[in-house]
Amino acid sequence: MKFLIVGLGSMGKRRIRCLKALGHGNVAGYDPRPDRREEAVAKYGVAVYGDFDQALCSFAPTALIISVPPDLHHHYMEIALERGIHFFVEASVVDTRMDLIKQKAAQSATVAAPSATLLYHPAIRLIGDLVRSGKLGRISNVMHHSGQYLPDWHTYEPVSAYYVSNPATGGGREIVPFELAWLTSIFGFPKRVCGNFRKTIQIEGAEGIDDTYNMLLDYGEFLATVTVDVVSRHATRRLLVNGELAQLVWDWDEACVRVFDPKKGDWETLPYSMGEAAPGYNANIGENMYIDEIQNFIDAMNGVRPFANTLETDHTVLKLLYAVEKSDQTSSFVGFLS
Template structure:
């Protein structure tokens, strides 16, 4: 299988590294910046092109992974589908082209796969399973935050999409985490929001949100989102009459409170996790690998149901729009 990775920034390089683990996959890079193409060719040994059309002309490409900035996704997805390529796209943050591209992919019988990395984390999968099995109403308190300049220490936050109000850092956190929260606790009925800009960061959007969430099944949550926490923070407490879980965002930090023994018990994972230097401790490589594997499997068997899709994502993005309004 021949796959192009479009966008050779930090995420595109990650996707190339993970795809290279498959011996039956040939990888080609696409980026309009010659410097990025040169770097990827030198460091990763991947042939690169300046455009999709150029790569498709020279090679029989089967699929594309889109790792460019979110506002560019809709047009690139359409172009890839026009070339009869199966498509994996990073999270979009906006709904541009959702209806048109999903209909186009269905018409051409092509896979259109949407990244939702946290649905592929073992920790969140365990949480989802335990929440679904719980025989009581549940509440949760969840805080995710990291100081914006620390997201990519090697570049200014104003030089990539998190500096843009349309695709800002808080919005990205919400778009990353709401899919697994909704999968765990069910569709959202209502949200109530307090928000503000507390920092002196050079941004024109709110840098912190306190969101109270009502789910249709009676579960309730408080979701604190920010780009001002100087220590990277991801922590959730889930509690009810018969279940109590807490997780600090890292592979070894998921615990369940044993009600009978009245003590915390660590929930071990079945596999080791991989972490890349330069990212926060709670960002691991395994789920990025697993969602790419799911994409490749769906190409081979389109009856497989993905963990997330554009239809459900549209509902989540509508909620985020309401939160930011």
């Protein structure tokens, strides 16, 4: 297999590391920026191209790893489908031409793999198993907070230098579907939503983006509240699930999932291993889940197992984000049909 990394920014470099960790050496990279090409050569010894068409012709990839800003995803997905090249695409926040892309993908044998990295997080896998097992009983309510500080994402460049400063692909907005992808994989899609989103503080370079999203997801039988922000000075992921039989708590700083059993009057602690984080990254953002995700993509190309996410599901998650934004704009609940 031959993998062409489209975009050699932070995620493109991470995907090179993933492929190398899996023993795949036939990797090349494309990026119009000379500095990024030079860095990829120096760090990973891969062939690089400054012209995309030349990369396609000279390298003839089996698969594209699309790691460009979200508002450019559609361009490379369409090229991949036109040429019959399998593709993996990073998490998105915009759905430009997505209906057409889904239609083309459905008529093609090409593997289309939209990223959903947190599905591969060991804690989230464990939480999903616990909820589906019925150990918590009937779910009453779910509360989740995901918080980060936007300038901490790329400490080597200003926020204004990359896509998180663009209102359409802003840091806060982008993380909403990143979190909803795994939450909906466990709890499903709600019947209606309401929410608010705002710019709440001043972050240099992020003057035009909304930094906080609050969401209420109404499932009929139970409720979920989700807060996503990029103003938290300490990177945070905290989940609380109240069930009729037990309570589940996850704080990613503790490297365990805890379940309170009222019959025993005590907590059961279920530890997990996150694996090593790359230098410069939060210790809770281990490389293993990214490696596992790329392995799933490779397995899908080989017909071993399907990719965990689909374009249809990915698009539905984006529509959920848009429904939350519509709720704020109309000051009303918005019905949601998955």
